[in-house]
Amino acid sequence: MSLMSNLLNKHEIQAIAEQVNFPNTAFINGKFGAAKSGKTFATINPATGETLTQIAACDADDVDLAVAKGRKAFNSGSWSKMHPTDRKNTMIKLAKLLTRHRNELAVLESLESGKPIKDCLEIDVPETIQCLLWHAEAADKIYDQISPSGDVALGMIVREPAGVVACVLPWNFPLMMLAWKMGPALASGNSVIVKPAELTSMTALKVAELAEEAGIPEGVFQVIPGLGETAGQAIGRHPDINVISFTGSTEIGRRFLEYSAQSNLKRVTLECGGKNPAVVLQDAKQLDDIARHVVQAAFWNMGQNCTANSRLIVHKNIHDALVERIIDRTADWRTGDPLDPSNALGAIVSQEQFDKVNGFIDGAKKQGARQLTKEPAKSNGRGLFITPTIFGDVKPDMEIAVDEVFGPVMAVIPVGSDQEAITLANQTEYGLQASLFTSDVGRAHFYSRQLQAGTVSVNCYSEGDITTPFGGYKQSGFGGKDNSLMAHDQYVQTKTIWIDLSEDHIEEDIG
């Protein structure tokens, strides 16, 4: 199956946008329907301010129903005890359906999130499909273990699905984060309940439609859109959910730990914020390449990325030459209509985020940071646009050097030595990702070990790929990893089965 998305032209994209149906009802036990309360909330196109549709606002009653149906499906074995090869094939069928609907998914994703359509077509949708396929393939390739317990016993360590899993999603990569979680959770045999972020519910609901068509049994994959305070909290506190896999802010991640402690001690895995550094050592060469990576790292997805490199920590000897190149490169990142495939950046996801990012920009100016790029274009009158903004001479204690901005804002911090660069890079409560640039392989090894981050990319900006575990150190994450086979560990529990093989026992049995 080809995962390559043909990049459509502007007119073709517009035509899809005009015809596409907006999925807006919850998907519980194989049926689409309104929330029990009948309540809805608006989903808004951040590029135009228009309301796209009203989405079912699920709350505790809907969560109760979905969990009951998920548990029933789990206990029935319709999925949990299905032969792993059949689970694999069903998930592959889903991936094929996603491929068939890839353009529609990309347009829905762009419309509700403001993400540039080029990214949706070339990155988000293909990687979503690849992720589901990769985990599907793993379903019948992960083995249980036999312990080294000698001849007197057979110690079997078996992996069993955890049960009912809830995935609580962010809005910055709605489809990709869905796939990162539903892929391994379904492949391991769980019943999966998804709560999309309230800003971006539609693509998860479209996936539900396709999951049904693929033949995933009812109750096994359910989507309950809703607000964090209501649906999210009800999930967090539910006594019959076994695992919650969360991506979002550290503040809400912390709350899920509280919910768990106050309810049934459900397992919680957290993928939270970051204040990620790009560290450029004194010996770094290839400044053009470095500038390309640093700009991508800071501004991709309008900087709304948990691994955004929002701090550039650069040795003073190469500072000017590098910063000049970065400013030149930034001009290539055209910001505008997300549905125009020639734009690299789209809209900021919501008014709240837009105000928050502008607050950081204003704060940086007040605190004395030097604005190196033009005054950011803050809006086209209707939509929420902020052009890439770079501040120089940033002091390590300024807000933009400390807080997660989650917008297209880069803080440049000059340093006098490589060790100072590493010390500053680690001077944060977060530890998700760090990029390190050096021309010396020894330094690369030495300093990448010193960086306190779940992923360190050397001479590039990267989060790794589907084969490498993703998750943070410190307050960036907790409890498990996304991606790679380790992701499956989030969604299984291990059981020891100890079978006595001692001679006494056998003689007794034989009589």
Ligand SMILES: NC(=O)C1=CN([C@@H]2O[C@H](COP(=O)(O)OP(=O)(O)OC[C@H]3O[C@@H](n4cnc5c(N)ncnc54)[C@H](O)[C@@H]3O)[C@@H](O)[C@H]2O)C=CC1
């Ligand atoms: N690590 C990451 O990838 C992300 C980080 N963020 C950070 O978080 C900041 C705030 O963005 P938000 O959308 O507000 O993220 P958030 O952390 O509030 O939302 C993430 C998910 O948690 C749910 N949620 C919110 N409040 C809840 C509650 N009280 N109980 C249970 N569930 C709840 C939301 O509905 C959503 O599904 C951003 O400015 C950014 O700094 C946001 C999204 C993704």
Ligand code: BAL
């Ligand atoms: N960049 C993938 C994870 C996240 O931003 O939440």
